Amino acid sequence: MPDLAIDGGPAAAEALSIPEWPQPVAESRENLLEVFESGTWCRGPWIERLEDEFADYHDAEHAIAVSNGTVAIELALRAAGVEPGDEVIVPSYSFIASASAVPTVGAIPRFADTDPATFTIDPDSVREQITADTVGVVGVHFAGYPMDLDELVPICEEHDLFLIEDAAHAHGSEWRGRKVGAFGAFGTFSFQESKSLPSGEGGIVVTDDDVLAERARTMQNIGRAQGETGYRHYTLSSNSRMSAFQAAVALGQLETLPAENERREENEEILLSELEAIDGVRTKPRDDRITARGYCLENFRYDPDGFDGLSRERFVEALRTEGVPVFDGYEVPIYRQPAFFRDEVRRLLPPGAEIPDYRNLPLPGAEQLCRENVAYSHPLLLADEEGIRAVADAIRKVQAHAADLRAREA
Numbered sequence: 001m002p003d004l005a006i007d008g009g010p011a012a013a014e015a016l017s018i019p020e021w022p023q024p025v026a027e028s029r030e031n032l033l034e035v036f037e038s039g040t041w042c043r044g045p046w047i048e049r050l051e052d053e054f055a056d057y058h059d060a061e062h063a064i065a066v067s068n069g070t071v072a073i074e075l076a077l078r079a080a081g082v083e084p085g086d087e088v089i090v091p092s093y094s095f096i097a098s099a100s101a102v103p104t105v106g107a108i109p110r111f112a113d114t115d116p117a118t119f120t121i122d123p124d125s126v127r128e129q130i131t132a133d134t135v136g137v138v139g140v141h142f143a144g145y146p147m148d149l150d151e152l153v154p155i156c157e158e159h160d161l162f163l164i165e166d167a168a169h170a171h172g173s174e175w176r177g178r179k180v181g182a183f184g185a186f187g188t189f190s191f192q193e194s195k196s197l198p199s200g201e202g203g204i205v206v207t208d209d210d211v212l213a214e215r216a217r218t219m220q221n222i223g224r225a226q227g228e229t230g231y232r233h234y235t236l237s238s239n240s241r242m243s244a245f246q247a248a249v250a251l252g253q254l255e256t257l258p259a260e261n262e263r264r265e266e267n268e269e270i271l272l273s274e275l276e277a278i279d280g281v282r283t284k285p286r287d288d289r290i291t292a293r294g295y296c297l298e299n300f301r302y303d304p305d306g307f308d309g310l311s312r313e314r315f316v317e318a319l320r321t322e323g324v325p326v327f328d329g330y331e332v333p334i335y336r337q338p339a340f341f342r343d344e345v346r347r348l349l350p351p352g353a354e355i356p357d358y359r360n361l362p363l364p365g366a367e368q369l370c371r372e373n374v375a376y377s378h379p380l381l382l383a384d385e386e387g388i389r390a391v392a393d394a395i396r397k398v399q400a401h402a403a404d405l406r407a408r409e410a
Ligand SMILES: Cc1ncc(COP(=O)(O)O)c(C=O)c1O
Pocket: 068, 069, 070, 071, 094, 095, 097, 098, 140, 166, 168, 169, 190, 191, 192, 201, 202, 203
């Protein structure tokens, strides 16, 4: 076995060539120029086209374009009827917006644990968090791997809760042959530039419900009724509209998304078949109910026992030096972020609201993922087959040298 790259040997994943991201599509450029010269930079036909095409692509009746994926969740919560002091169950292992949107609209987040096998919200833990004040659940299709909708939708129906699917990572993901997003009250997406459908910033909300769609449209447009542009405002809400420039870019990028996702899926299959055979690498379960995958990042769990006790930090460092750009993700679950210190949350909630002691929550699944996660971004899955196989070669090489690396850690 050649020397580790960390010791000056050749990088095992030299063949891995990852495309730059975002990848500008020619159609986005043409659309942008058209918008620029049209004089309609706000609202109008480009936004409507994006909403129609995205709703169609994601098997939803309605889509409402917004300025980013964070306000998409806030808008969905408001339109779903959340009121100050209500409780909403949120994921513990995700980007902070999946949970911070809840206090931002004056409601109390209650964190559910995360299933470490799938990185998605644990339905049993959701059940445990339901109280008389719970009005809804936000879950994430984390890394584009759908949460268990067979479990979550009935729990929500049984307890009369809305479900918001944070699908910021899941453009194109399918559950039992249907795209995610409109299984619950709302699905929310991000078009931020690192996402698989990028428009710089941007987002969209989807729903099958006509009434919820109209409420979301009104609230997205500072209280104006659908289709109106004047000075009559029916609700007190903000402006979260997307600009026509963002829509122009997203429309172009949407053209290439399905083929890119197919390529990612094929490559993930190759990578999985290699990784599943490596001791100490825990991949996500194959699930027949997931009929297509979208991606933002992808993850596996690292078990030092398969690597002579080598720490994950040192494994990630060695693998990066071998040419595979992995990273270890969130250092702490969302509830241990400084933003969730009680005084910080209290500022946003009605006086007297009972706020859990987030910092001391015992949610072992989320904690485990913070220790074991190894992630890579979706453009890696657009590499060629030789590059994809080189990822597994690099892991095996680090494994072969693990005892030596471990000895240096001590
Ligand atoms: C799971 C998840 N939800 C929501 C968001 C928020 O999206 P945005 O950055 O467009 O506000 C992100 C962004 O990374 C995310 O990863």
